[in-house]
Amino acid sequence: MPEFGNLARGWTLGDGFTLAQWMLLGQEVGRLDPFFRQTRSSRRKPVFSVFVEGRGSVTLGVKNATWNRRIKDSLHEPQHGSGSVTLVDSDGTLIRNGRSVIQVGDKVKIWAGFARSGFIDGDLVPRFAGVVQDPEVNTITGEITLALQDYGFLMKNAQTSGDFSAFNTPKLLVDELVNRLNLKAPTWENESGLPSTFELGFTDPLSRRSYWAIIHGALLGIGYIYFFDGSGDLQCKRRDNSFESNELFTDSDIGWIRHKEMAELINEKSVALGVAAPVPWSATAGDSIRWGQSNYTPEDQQSQAQFGLASDFESEEMLTTWDNILPFARDSVKALKFPRQIYNMSCPARPYLDIHDTIRVDSDRRNIHGQMKIIELTGAVSAASYSQRLTLLSERELF
Structure with a gap:
């Protein structure tokens, strides 16, 4: 479902509340509804925040940040997310003796959103969390480019094998692997259903492979997909389900939209x-x-x-x-067993949209209409712009 961070929903009288519940006419509680209005405004000022493990906020030195998170349309093992942050070392605290003080493996988190009057930092939602794979230093320009990978990178590098008979359901096995890497417990859709009742066929011994591949195998039989969201939490969701975001993209919202390929067909x-x-x-x-x-x-x-x-x-x-x-x-x-199509679409950023959300596309210019599920999300933010590119899987096309 969409990422709202710590922004709370706003209510007004008429939304099911009464004066006896201490809600005044027109009163708003929280910042989510104003955030929606600001996102759709014709004049938007991007804001962002970047935190690095051991350094705290490095936002003042950030030139730009990008991220990409994705799942696959097929049954095959998905890829994990990646990103980058370019920092300008204006005060000499990030580059010492030609080397970056930010090291490989340091954790990084990126928030992005839009400025709002009365709030110093604006309204931000989490967009990416991961680790530094490579800090590249340019001593001529005084810049550091951090190549980032989300926590799926850690799970691909960690391997195990042996007796896992004590973890014979998808939930038990996935929770155990995530816990071994000291990551936050996964978020499950309908965790008391198939994730807890489906019995895995063979877990003693498991052949040696990565945590990422084992999770893929554990979720394959129950029709679940998995990905790390913008907060760095592992989301385990039903492949045949999605969250209806009620977002509508028309030609006025779309930069461009192109057909990419047909999705996997299996009969x-x-x-x-x-x-x-x-x-x-x-x-x-x-x-x-x-x-x-x-x-x-x-x-x-x-x-x-x-x-x-x-x-x-x-x-x-x-x-x-x-x-x-x-x-x-x-x-x-x-x-x-029936064809679905994959599209790429460029649009002004909707910071709260996330993987597995459903949107509606109505492009008369390209004659593309229908319900689409987000399977890949790419964002880029700087002080001047905040753009977004979505890869969409058709759910119900209208012609």
Whole structure:
């Protein structure tokens, strides 16, 4: 859902409140509604804030900041987010002996928003949190460019293997891996449902691989995606769901919008079987055994007839038992058997929009209309401008 930081919702009389609840006519509580109005104003003054571990706020020295966070339209392992911050060392406190005092691995957090009368720092929401991968120093200009990676980078570098039988559900396993890196506990959608009740097929022993890959395998069978949000919290959300932001983008809001590619289409799914199948599908266990899911419903057959056979194979050790292969293959085909399109769109920044939010696009100029889910978000902010580029996955296109 959208990132609002610590901005609270505002209320006015008529929104379900009464004078007996100590709400005065026209009174506002919080800064979220004024923030929305400022975001849509024709005159906006960007503001931002950057904190670095061990240094505190370095905002006064920031020339510009960028960030990119994304998920994939497909079932495959997603990439993690990245960013950059360019600092001007005007007082000689950031560069010493030609080297940056900000080190590899230092944590960085970026907030962005717009100025507001009466508030010194304006209204800000968190946009990126991660670690420094490389501090590049330019001694001629006195600038430092920090190459940043979100916490998914740490999870890709950390590896493990062995007996995880005590963590045999997605929630138990993911929570344990995140805890091992001293990160904040993940935020789950419907955590008492499948994340807590789905039993992973094989966790003793897990083969050696990265935390990031293990999380992907753990969430694959329940149809969940995962990403780090602007606050640095791991979000685990249903792939078939999204948050309706009620944001409308018309030609007056859109810088440009272009078709990128068709999203992944799957109308036949095969999964590696690690144990003997039950009667009447009996087979011996082994790597050479593959159970195929095809023509599961009349719609799958229709998809194959219209668009050709689009098959996909999965080999995930935590999805190797019959009980979890069957629903996984069925749900994969159900969700991905008809074409969806991916678009790139440039627009004035809406700081509160986040990955997995749904927006509506109405572009008469490009004849692109429909509900779109944000699967990638790129932002760039400086003292003069705040721009945003979104990668959108069509949910319901209108022509």
